[in-house]
Amino acid sequence: MSVKHIGLKKITSLSQFCDKLGKDITNDVCREVEKELEACPDCRLFYNTIENTVELYRLSFENRCVTKDMSHRLLKKLKLPENQDEISEEMFDESEKNQ
């Protein structure tokens, strides 16, 4: 195994304990990752592509809206009223039934 392999393995291992992939300078492990990355340009490239991968997933999986229809089906399934009028009406019906 070459020095490069050891470098990358070490960085990968260390970076598991550094959430921000070497960018959190307040964290000792992150500082060490950053130091290792500086000494190994290939490792830096490898890490750039990992960061790029995460970023691409974040961009492509932006939040989708729940449509009114979906929301309606959800509340129907849960047998919950959709608005206050409906709630009041049901509560009124219930109280009438109890009388």
Add this chain to the structure above:
Amino acid sequence: MDEKKLIKEAVAGDQRAQTRLVLAYQERVFNLALRMTRDYEDAEDVMQETFLTALKKLHTFEGKSQFFTWLYRIAINISLQKLREKKRSNEMISISDPDFETIHGEKISDWPKDTKEMVNNQEFRELLDSALERLPPNYRSVFILRDLEGLSTSETQKLLDLSESNVKVRLMRARIFLREELKAYFGKSNVSEAHRA
């Protein structure tokens, strides 16, 4: 309204409070389910099942964790069950430590500068989807919760009942796995030109 009060009222059977709670969290639960299942219909099913279960078990919520993490745990479990039923996930793939010799055996090159624009490309989105689908569910959950939902390691660990180091190891392996899946696409010659065409 204060969430604790809303939950208390919902537990007491106040339907108005239950509705408000559901409406407040439906979008987060739906998006988590969509990321897990990669299918709109399945995600809607998961969302419905999640709230059915949550309302049934709401009295067991002790308030020790945040309400959304309690809800996420239910949604993740239902999503995993859904994936198992449909057997869409490739359970045969096992992810072990990355093979660094192989990685270094290849010439590591930077990816094109305009990769972010590629997310608007249908072919590329399908690639992202299929790569995530190939990622085993126990790794996918960690990747989604940590990198897409932005949960902390501690929250993810509690939610999935994993040790802290297990979350970190799975996250790193998942990231490397996905990176390797995308690498082939970026390795194609003139990928940027093809994308722009």
